[in-house]
Amino acid sequence: MKTLLISLAIALASLSALAQGVKVGDKAPDFNLKNVDGKMVALSDYKDAKGAVVIFTCNHCPYAQAYEQRIIDLHKTYAAKGYPVIAINPNDPSVQPQDSYELMQQRAKEKGYPFAYLFDEGQLVYPKYGATKTPHVYLLQKRGADFMVEYIGTIDDNYKDESAVKEKYLANAIDALIAGKKLALTETKAIGCTIKVKK
Amino acid sequence: MKRFVIYMLLVAAVAASCTRGERPTGELAVPIVDYSGLEPYLNKSNDTTYIVNFWATWCTPCVEELPHLEKLSREYSNGPVKVLLVNLDFPKYYDSRLLPFLKEHDITAQVIMLDDPDTNTWINKISPEWQGSIPATVIYRGPKRQFFERAFTYEELVEIVEEF
Numbered sequence: 397m398k399t400l401l402i403s404l405a406i407a408l409a410s411l412s413a414l415a416q417g418v419k420v421g422d423k424a425p426d427f428n429l430k431n432v433d434g435k436m437v438a439l440s441d442y443k444d445a446k447g448a449v450v451i452f453t454c455n456h457c458p459y460a461q462a463y464e465q466r467i468i469d470l471h472k473t474y475a476a477k478g479y480p481v482i483a484i485n486p487n488d489p490s491v492q493p494q495d496s497y498e499l500m501q502q503r504a505k506e507k508g509y510p511f512a513y514l515f516d517e518g519q520l521v522y523p524k525y526g527a528t529k530t531p532h533v534y535l536l537q538k539r540g541a542d543f544m545v546e547y548i549g550t551i552d553d554n555y556k557d558e559s560a561v562k563e564k565y566l567a568n569a570i571d572a573l574i575a576g577k578k579l580a581l582t583e584t585k586a587i588g589c590t591i592k593v594k595k
Numbered sequence: 596m597k598r599f600v601i602y603m604l605l606v607a608a609v610a611a612s613c614t615r616g617e618r619p620t621g622e623l624a625v626p627i628v629d630y631s632g633l634e635p636y637l638n639k640s641n642d643t644t645y646i647v648n649f650w651a652t653w654c655t656p657c658v659e660e661l662p663h664l665e666k667l668s669r670e671y672s673n674g675p676v677k678v679l680l681v682n683l684d685f686p687k688y689y690d691s692r693l694l695p696f697l698k699e700h701d702i703t704a705q706v707i708m709l710d711d712p713d714t715n716t717w718i719n720k721i722s723p724e725w726q727g728s729i730p731a732t733v734i735y736r737g738p739k740r741q742f743f744e745r746a747f748t749y750e751e752l753v754e755i756v757e758e759f
Contacts, residue, residue: 458653458685492655528744529728550727554712556685565715585718587649587683590656590728 417526420582424450424536424543425524429484429514430497432504437512439482439536439543446478447537447546447573449566452516452527454485455503456494457589460530462555464507467531470551470567471511479535479570481511486522486530491592522591529588533566537573546573549584625693627686627708630717636679636707637721640737643675644759646752647733649709649721651683652696656746657730661700663749667756668704676756678704683729686710734759 418424428438442448451467453460471481489496497515504513516522525534535547547569552561565584572579626632637647648664650657661680668678680702684693689708697706711717718725722742725731732743736759747755 458651462685528726550715553715555714556712560712584715585725585727586714587718587727587729589654590730592655 417524418534418545418548420545420548422545424448424534424545425521426543427484427514427516427521427524429516429521432497432501432509432513432515437482437514440541442480442482442538444478445480445538447535447570448543449474449479449481449570450525450534450536451481451483451531452486452522452525452529452534452591453483453531454487454492454495454589455499456487456492457530459555459586459588463531463551466551466558468507468510470570473567474570475511477570477574479573483509483511483513484516484521485513486516486519486527487592488519488594491594495592519591519593527591529590531586531588535566535569535573547579547582550586553584555586625682625689625697625706625708627689627710629711630709630713630720633681633707633709633711633717634720636681637733637735641675642736643677644734644736644756645677645679646756647679647681647735649681649683649729649731651729652688652692653684654729660730660746661702663747663752665700665702665704666749667752671756680704680706682706682708684708 424439426439428436431437439448439450449470453463453467467481467483475481485495485500487495497517500513500515503509527534531551533547533549533551534545536543537546538544547566549565551564551566553563553565554561565581569579569581636645639645646664646667648660650661652658664678664680667676682693686708693708714727718727721733724742725744728744730746732747734741734743734755739759741759
């Protein structure tokens with residue numbers, strides 16, 4: 397009985413650790429998810445990268461849409477410098493039909509996404525990261541074979557007007573990593589759409 | 596006939612210029628504020644229990660929760676309970692989405708639009724617990740304050756308000 401209680405307690409503790417997700421300084425969990433081109437993509441596939449910009453995003457969310465072009469531009473700037481964008485749709489399409497795999501494929505094609513747009517089928521990856529909304533950014537830097545979390549948050553300080561942006565939080569963080577500098581800001585917050593989960 | 600056509604074109608042009616995303620002037624039924632304009636609503640020191648809900652018309656769980664908040668606002672109109680709905684739609688949709696939505700859903704609770712893109716500053720001021728998803732709700736009375744990053748049913752709202 398006592399062992400059962402202890403193992404229950406351990407199981408509960410690990411569950412709550414899962415629910416909290418990763419923090420800055422933690423190792424980023426690997427994943428293996430289906431891309432819009434039908435192929436499976438794992439974080440560990442990015443062998444030559446210096447890091448990665450993992451963004452939980454989706455089709456339907458107005459904030460994700462407001463940032464869509466900026467995400468494309470970030471990839472165009474930083475993939476060549478070793479920091480490709482990896483977009484992941486964490487939503488359950490039975491709750492949010494606009495975020496189905498087929499509509500992800502359509503959106504990626506229409507907008508010419510130059511980055512991987514992966515479907516978190518079964519919703520197993522976003523809880524490991526602790527993502528709560530879309531868009532939600534995790535900037536990773538590779539050390540040895542591991543990807544380490546360096547920055548969590550938002551892209552910049554103005555979702556509705558790119559021309560009025562004063563602080564490019566994410567771009568500044570990537571530039572600092574490339575320059576080998578310490579990040580001035582490791583966490584930021586923004587409004588986003590709740591990740592859609594079946595009740 | 597020709598004169599009539601020109602007249603109609605003029606009317607159409609004037610009508611178009613009036614509705615092209617311009618903010619209405621004068622006193623607004625739904626005021627548009629930045630965070631400093633919202634702050635007083637979050638810090639009233641009296642005996643009323645304030646339920647401050649952050650929502651948007653495009654947010655499905657928010658829209659599902661809204662009738663419960665509206666019902667609470669009506670049912671407790673005599674009790675010291677006040678519901679404030681803080682809308683987070685993009686301001687360009689003030690006329691085309693927000694106002695028609697409020698009319699369609701017969702919302703009588705107080706609504707204000709928060710237009711402040713510097714979310715990284717104000718989210719933490721509302722609650723350091725807030726990750727940034729909506730719906731989110733602050734319930735406070737004087738110095739007592741609780742934050743919730745979730746949607747409520749009517750029964751849950753009643754329970755919280757009764758026990759607050």
